[in-house]
Amino acid sequence: MAPKLEVVSVVDAVIADLRRRMFSGDLPPGAPLTEATVAATYDVARTTAKAAIESLVGERLLVRNAHKTARVVTLDADDVRDVYRTRSLIEGQVVRTLADQKRVPDAARLALDEMHALADADPERIVAPDMRFHRALVDALGSARTSRAYEALASEVVLCMSHVQGAALLPTADIVSEHEEILRRIVDGDAAGAAAAVHDHLGRASDRLAALVEIRAAETR
Structure with a gap:
């Protein structure tokens, strides 16, 4: 065929x-x-x-x-924090629901496997499977409206992720480990732990990118 x-x-x-x-x-x-x-x-x-x-x-x-x-678009520090805050609100509730069901979507596992394979590659290459991982979790909820709401953020999310990886703000090994922790919490049925893992993961990226944006803005004044 x-x-x-x-x-x-x-x-x-x-x-x-x-x-x-x-x-x-x-x-x-x-x-x-x-x-x-x-x-x-x-x-x-x-x-x-x-x-x-x-x-x-x-x-x-x-x-x-x-x-x-x-x-x-030029994202300022408040824009960065707002993008990640919105992600955290959506994804935190999503992983709580998935953990209650102890359900990990296959697409998330595949994306994590791809991230493992890119552990020693250019940091920017991990952005695509990273985004697929998070999208897979959201889509696994089975809510078309939630998926649409998340998709509305998608371009800004990838733009932020590209800046994070382009500036090597987070080691690839740490990113992989944090994704593993999210799935582990879901498999264990630990809803609160899964949500906390998501908030911590997104919070670190948000804090580091916002700080970088503020430094660069100060340099151009």
């Missing part, structure tokens, strides 16, 4: 590559992004470029005031 290929539109392909470039730092915070630039870079129509930019504004990866050029 021939493999099934995923077909994406030109707009989606442009969005995906712009998103990748923002996460990698190729398009840094504050960088302007015009329809003309996007159209020329990807050899697409201006209407396609406009649609891509509007989509990324909706994801809050780009910001644009009325009649102004869109720019890559």
Whole structure:
């Protein structure tokens, strides 16, 4: 049987590559992004470029005031803390529910296995399986509304995670160990412990990234 290929539109392909470039730092915070630039870079129509930019504004990866050029979002320390706080509220309750059922989704185990395999790799490579791990837990709740609420945060979450790993703020071994602890608590049926493990894991990343953002902001004043 021939493999099934995923077909994406030109707009989606442009969005995906712009998103990748923002996460990698190729398009840094504050960088302007015009329809003309996007159209020329990807050899697409201006209407396609406009649609891509509007989509990324909706994801809050780009910001644009009325009649102004869109720019890559610049997260301040309060933004960072709020993203992680919101994650903690959602994920903390999710793991409590999963622990009550002693249920670990297979997708979370697979993502953790992939993180193990990347223990000695470039820290930024762990971002994708890390995000899959957390998404798997949320989706395992079986609530379409909760998954949609989490998905609304997804781009900002990955942007924060990319900054954390890009600056090597957390050792990969520690990240893997913290994910193992979350699953261990769920398997043990320790709802309070699972929630605490999630809060501690996200709190460390939040504190370190917020501190880095504050330092960099002070340096540019």
